[in-house]
Amino acid sequence: MKTTRSLTKQTETLQADCSDSQIDQRMDEEEWEERKPGPLRILIQHHELIENLILRDIRSRYKQSVLGIAWALLTPFAMMLVFTIVFSHIARVNTGSIPYPIFSYIALLPWTFFNQGVTTGAESLTSNFNLITKIYFPREVFPLVAVLGKAVDLGLGILALIPLYIFYHIHITWLMVIVVPVLVMQICLMLGIALLLSSINVFYRDIRHIVPLLLQVWFFMTPIIYPLNMVPKRYMGIYMLNPMASMMDTYRRVALLGQSPMWDYLGLAAIMSIIALITGYCVFKRQEPAFAEII
Amino acid sequence: MKAISVEDVSKKFKLSHRQSGSLVRSVWDLIRHGREEFWALKDITFDVNQGEAFGIIGRNGAGKSTILKLLSNIMQPTNGRIRSRGRISSLIEVGAGFHPDMTGRENIYLNGSILGMTRSEIDRKYDEIVAFAELEKFVDTPVKRYSSGMYARLGFAVAAYVDPEILIVDEVLSVGDTGFQARCISRMNDVYKQGSTVIFVSHNLNLVTRLCQRAMLLEKGHVAFLGPAQSAVKAYSKAIQSNTGQVTLHDTHTPVSDSEGSILSAYTTRSDGSACSSFFIGETIVINAVVKAGSSLRKVQMSFIVRNDLGTGVLHCMSQDDLPYLDISGGLAKISATIPEICLYPGEYVLDEIWLATSTGETLDCTGPCLRFTVAEGGPFIKRSLAKHAALIYEPTFWQVESQVETSVDDNTAATA
Numbered sequence: 001m002k003t004t005r006s007l008t009k010q011t012e013t014l015q016a017d018c019s020d021s022q023i024d025q026r027m028d029e030e031e032w033e034e035r036k037p038g039p040l041r042i043l044i045q046h047h048e049l050i051e052n053l054i055l056r057d058i059r060s061r062y063k064q065s066v067l068g069i070a071w072a073l074l075t076p077f078a079m080m081l082v083f084t085i086v087f088s089h090i091a092r093v094n095t096g097s098i099p100y101p102i103f104s105y106i107a108l109l110p111w112t113f114f115n116q117g118v119t120t121g122a123e124s125l126t127s128n129f130n131l132i133t134k135i136y137f138p139r140e141v142f143p144l145v146a147v148l149g150k151a152v153d154l155g156l157g158i159l160a161l162i163p164l165y166i167f168y169h170i171h172i173t174w175l176m177v178i179v180v181p182v183l184v185m186q187i188c189l190m191l192g193i194a195l196l197l198s199s200i201n202v203f204y205r206d207i208r209h210i211v212p213l214l215l216q217v218w219f220f221m222t223p224i225i226y227p228l229n230m231v232p233k234r235y236m237g238i239y240m241l242n243p244m245a246s247m248m249d250t251y252r253r254v255a256l257l258g259q260s261p262m263w264d265y266l267g268l269a270a271i272m273s274i275i276a277l278i279t280g281y282c283v284f285k286r287q288e289p290a291f292a293e294i295i
Numbered sequence: 296m297k298a299i300s301v302e303d304v305s306k307k308f309k310l311s312h313r314q315s316g317s318l319v320r321s322v323w324d325l326i327r328h329g330r331e332e333f334w335a336l337k338d339i340t341f342d343v344n345q346g347e348a349f350g351i352i353g354r355n356g357a358g359k360s361t362i363l364k365l366l367s368n369i370m371q372p373t374n375g376r377i378r379s380r381g382r383i384s385s386l387i388e389v390g391a392g393f394h395p396d397m398t399g400r401e402n403i404y405l406n407g408s409i410l411g412m413t414r415s416e417i418d419r420k421y422d423e424i425v426a427f428a429e430l431e432k433f434v435d436t437p438v439k440r441y442s443s444g445m446y447a448r449l450g451f452a453v454a455a456y457v458d459p460e461i462l463i464v465d466e467v468l469s470v471g472d473t474g475f476q477a478r479c480i481s482r483m484n485d486v487y488k489q490g491s492t493v494i495f496v497s498h499n500l501n502l503v504t505r506l507c508q509r510a511m512l513l514e515k516g517h518v519a520f521l522g523p524a525q526s527a528v529k530a531y532s533k534a535i536q537s538n539t540g541q542v543t544l545h546d547t548h549t550p551v552s553d554s555e556g557s558i559l560s561a562y563t564t565r566s567d568g569s570a571c572s573s574f575f576i577g578e579t580i581v582i583n584a585v586v587k588a589g590s591s592l593r594k595v596q597m598s599f600i601v602r603n604d605l606g607t608g609v610l611h612c613m614s615q616d617d618l619p620y621l622d623i624s625g626g627l628a629k630i631s632a633t634i635p636e637i638c639l640y641p642g643e644y645v646l647d648e649i650w651l652a653t654s655t656g657e658t659l660d661c662t663g664p665c666l667r668f669t670v671a672e673g674g675p676f677i678k679r680s681l682a683k684h685a686a687l688i689y690e691p692t693f694w695q696v697e698s699q700v701e702t703s704v705d706d707n708t709a710a711t712a
Contacts, residue, residue, distance in 0.1 A: 032300075032378040035368055049408040056394050056405055063396045134391040135409060136368035136383075289371035292364065293308065 039281065042138045049137065050145055057149035072153035073160050076112045080105045083225050093226050098256055102164050106255055107224040107248045109161075110183070113154040114190055114244065115215050121146040121194025122211050125202050129295045139288050140281070143194035147187060175254040178261060182250050185273045189243055192276030195284040202287065202295050223248050243269035243276075297380070298461055298492040299343040299366065304375035306336040306361050335361040336516045338375075343461075345380070348493040350503040350510035350524050352531050354663030357513040359496050363465050366494065381460025381492075384410055390450025395439035399430055399449060402438050406453045420456045427478065428452035448475060455482045461492045480506070500528045500606030532604060532643075541570065542666045556588040556595060556659040558651050559627075563668050566633070573669040576641070576689050577676030580634045580668070582612075584649055586660075587627055594620035594654035597630055602664065604643045609687050610634075620654040638689050641672040641681055 037045065062068045080101055087093040088100035095103040124142040125132065132139065165172070201207040221242055223231070228249045231239050240246055246265035253259040309332055336358045343349045353359050364370040365377060367385035392409045393402045403424055407417040417424075425431055428448040438446060464483060483506065487493045497503055503510055503524055510527035512520035512534075520530040541562035565571045566579035574580050582599065601610035612632055614621055621630055646666040651659045672681055681689060 033380055035377070035379065048414055049411075052405045052408045056397065056401075059401070060394055060396050131392050131409065133369065135385065137409065137411070292369045 053145040117147040122197035189273035192280035195280030199287040350507035353513035384457040384459035385463035399434040
């Protein structure tokens, strides 16, 4: 928003200049390069940089560890195991026709992605301070890389679903395609939150302590380890304001139960994700000029 | 055609007395102290033409680094505007963005794309980059196993091959050995000859006059001179030369916290302590610095550089060469360094980078070029006249002749050659 404003301001002065000066001077003026490109141009111009930074992220995460990339699978698997023991043997949770392990895994996978993406996204500016104070490229690259870097782990986790599907005889249906747009929604939401938190984190490191707490609460407010139908009807209105809730429910419906999603709630979640992305981006862009000075 | 246009640019920094970083504390600070403002740059206007080599000189704290950060888009100006044409690459710190766990090869690709190169461009220049850095054998080693010299060489090599339309260089040439430095300078010259614009910031006045056509002299955030590089260097030397005998750097009332120290003033004296700024070759020079130290500061070290009028460093003296540390116990102290017999050729010399640090090497204060002294021809020690710039150093030599030596001198030299 700020960028467009300064742009119009520049064109105004440009026009004012043109009216009372020669033509060759106008040519000169018009050739100046835009020093603050918009979001889409950044994605196009810097896509190789983004790829390389994602590679750096993945390589550094798994280098010098014996199990390497297998850790990407072990984390949600371990959680699945723990929750299965607790919720299907100690405190019984009724998951209907679906066995508890795959019931929880299908939600733990995107949640782990959300959790890690938001956590590293919030730290993405402060952990790259040496680049921010020394080299210029658009700063939104950092939260974007943090979020997309975790998507690689998610991809691996999805591959691990195949044996689980075979083992539990889950039917493959066309409805599963809906997972893709819902994932895009989830990435929008994560990116919005990462942009917002990372820019605030530059000024106030309190964010570092708030994020784990927030995610912990969010985890229990989302139908991950329990089904949505366990939530009392009278709370549903408030409960479904959480966009992650309807996304998790949708994943489960389309990928396990072969049911179509609850469109009204999913639509609401989509709107909220887009609002989050726009808000995050605007806050980020407003604070961006000060990053190199404060960090 | 202009490559960069800077119009009425000012940059304000807000200094908070404590480093903020927590919400509660920063609100508290704001109520109690307010924020102190500091103008690092004030109303700077200049243009750099396409294909020009442009120098920026000035003392430490004159605003050189700030203007570089503004030009390379790392920071935004408070007022005014900067416009540019073409890809800007800045060598403000080479090797930023290297990942220690990744190999040299991986880091070349990563750092190249950070600096704005495309993959195919890096593919094309890869061999040149590796050859320039002289790291052919080590490209598949993680850079964390590199020596600091190798690390810096790789960083510079990547940056040097970006082929920018505008190259911004800040004092990075101090990396590596002299051979590598020479290659860096010639590479910069190549970039310039290919028609790119080069902006060069340095303390090395010699290099500025050699590489640049025009230069800008900054003083306390203002443009003190803008014009031909040689005139700018002269103006700079003149500004420094006005400080003879004694220079005050900070007020005695400058507050220092417990663990801090600062250099208040510096002056030169004879061995008997009388103030003097002109010495004969072979005379004793005492360089004195008055420092103010916080109560918990005891062990410090100090160093300084003596440069000639071309900006070349001719002496670099360190207290740790003599004493493991200097004991200053709180309050004011005078630190003196005695050069028993000054061996420099006649000319004007400048004391630069007086560096005060803790015994572990953490910088407490570092000045810019601050104090001038003269080494004069003649005096009791030298009989002949020494031509200025014929050499840098005068060393007393002892000569003798052995008569009737049998072996031929020619054979000896042939053998050693």
